[in-house]
Amino acid sequence: MEILIASFTVFVLSVFIGFEIIQKVPPTLHTPLMSGSNAISGIAIIGALLVSGGNYTPWSNYLGIAAVIMATINLVGGFLVTHRMLSMFKKRK
């Protein structure tokens, strides 16, 4: 239970930090912010790695590997496409 409270504390504080740092977003950056933050949600790869390589049953490992593939697509594709978009904005400055 104590671990749960500790996790919950981190969760609530992080949400507050999120709201604080993303106050005003110019419309030009709505899409890049979305795809960039979406790439950060690829952090699920950490969980996927722990399950795919951990000491579980083979089936759990397979689920983990599927999760690794999905999270990797999410983060690699997300960061790359965000970079591509932002470079377009920069071109004509």
Place this chain on the structure above:
Amino acid sequence: MNTLDTQSFSSLLNIAYLLSAILFIFGLKGLTHPKTAIRGNLLGALGMAIATITCLFDQNIVSFQGIIIGIGIGTLIGIICAVKIQMTGMPQLVATFNGLGGAASALIALGEFFGKTSTNATLSVPVLIAIIFSAYIGTVTLWGSLLAFGKLQGLVRDRNIPGLPVINLLLTIGVLVLGTMLVITPTTSIMLALIGAATLIGVLFVLPIGGADMPVVIALLNALSGLAASTTGFVLSNNILIIAGSLVGASGLILTFIMCKAMNRSLANVLFAGTQSSQNNIDSDDVYQGKITETSAEEVAMLLDGVQQVLIVPGYGLAVAQAQHNVRDLANCLEKNDVNVEYGIHPVAGRMPGHMNVLLAEADIPYEKLIEMDTINTRMEAVDVAIIIGANDVVNPFANTDPNSPIAGMPIIDVSKARTIVVIKRSLSPGFAGIPNPLFAADNTLMFFGDGKKALVELVAAVKDQ
């Protein structure tokens, strides 16, 4: 390694995770300012690289074969998606990525669940609850995103399902009951039933939402994918998952509310009101009959000769016609004749937050030329010609005049005060809101019927000929 070493090693890993959490915070903050956006994205990527490499040193990982294969396949597909995608397809790509993030989180929860239950290892109640949340939110995100993808791609039509609130209520009760049963007796069959219910909820949650509300849905699914990742952090007691996930959740929620505000609707109204257009049928004949003035490329070119201020209002039709480069051609022609060309951007024009900005940037249109709705509305009187390309609902005066309209109260780009309005559109068919647009019948409006791209090509040729 003895116990002490294991412990200090694990502290080292946690410090590396903390570093990547800090990088994520700076990264997201950077993404909210035009000057720092590129750096912000790179910082985020660096944070991700550090977190991933750190995790590989975790002593709970005993086999690397599957990991290497998984990362290899994922990287390859990710690169192909990111390089090949056209900016018109960005909403679909973002929807897909959201879905993948949700699916990964659900799979992690399931892997942990099956792994622990089949080896008779004990799952504490808090962890079980976290697993249930993670599996549930992840599954809803996956199916909601798939449906959103289907709608964006034109594969799935908006549907009003009778009795949907009752079905959703029953499903939610079902999930609560199944969740409680799982905490008491964690069995595979109950877990699969819960996943089934979550799948239905995900599908039914996006199915009735109208196409015009897509920007809200995409932003909300973005928030959900973050929340899903965050819950897996509770499952594995891993802080970096919790922190990064909740940061994404917060940013997605902020975007969601920006979009809702741009439509003057509450989130609940977007999610639960469905498409209500069928309830108040305004006869389009009454609005349009005998009042439509058609025009041609030559006529518009003449109109544009000698004017000072031109405003272009793009909508999703521009994206569909892939006409952003032709818009730039037209603007270049006009600017050579000392016309000042600006673009009026409605916050929910297109299918995703910021969609128009990205499209026009792809065509090398400088972003100082893109004017926000509130600013452009205050100086509409100075506009000689407003050219509407593939936009409809976001310029529909019914939003201000008809309180029963499905778009009542939505802020619009009020082009009616411009001296002349040219609407480039395929036909008089209604937009997503399903209602006629009295702007098209206004005395100072000329309708230029045709495919956006073809019409612009003709128009550019006509302007050059003069």
